[in-house]
Amino acid sequence: MKLAKSVSSAFLLLLCTHAYGATRKQPEIRLNQSPSMRYEIIATVEGAPGAFERIEGHIDYKVVNGSCVPLTPISGATVEPQTQLPVVFERAGENTFKGEIYVDRIQDQDYFGIGVCHWSVVGASADFHHGKVNFSPAIYHDDIIGQRSVVRYFSERSYERASRSRIDIGSPSKSDFTDAGRVFSITLKSMEKPR
Template identity: 55%
Template structure:
């Protein structure tokens, strides 16, 4: 399967602001960034791969630049309709869909990586991920820590910090 020349939507309308709030981190982060993930949501518009006979829906991501807006709060903007729905393979229009948004809080060699997925993005529901302070303090190896959905999932639930992600649609 040839990789298509994925086009940006020239007139995106679904603009969202994401707010990332960090509570109780045991120290600073050297870098805070993120990315937005997308995929083609209708597999019938994609040809079968020659060897496996399966369809592999195209995926793409876009970098996200968080700005520190004060205290422990960071904000960024993204478009849920970033990519152009088009017939990329001659099998009908590929419909691009948001998968989710990820923040990356980097404290070398660890990347704390909370995510919020499509349903929560579109509903405006806040998502909180919890991280162990021990993970922040253990710089013995490079790793990605996606956290847990509750502080109670840790051996020391009182020795954690949280990252909350929430989106709101902002009409351009």
């Protein structure tokens, strides 16, 4: 009897482990070959205490209609697919850098056989690297589409302490810093660029 109970318990554990470890097959995300919603992201640095070794960027996309995505095993949750693409920033002035993005870069289509998935931009980031610090301001969907500016403030002390690896996303207000006189800013502005 003990052996049968032991075997039953082991089999149940195996089933549970398999079910919890089950993963939904991820679709092959396709790029839109004819994107038309083009925007330029302009990054302007003001008052930085020094230079940055490199400037990179990325843009995040997410499926916005969960009804096109099958439920995950066991939990029954809907996990919308997400993806990230690089943004190339090029120098456009002494303290200005420009990068081009497409809001409609990911192809809307029926990825799971239950309806068309619609993709949308979540946001775009500019990554200013100094030492081991990534100063990473972001601009999000509504500000990109609305062609608005977003300012993030960073501490000069953070710039000076670049030997510790970290991502610094800054703050929306100078008053968030104890030493408001020792801050610099990075402004991200979105501008639509008709094709």
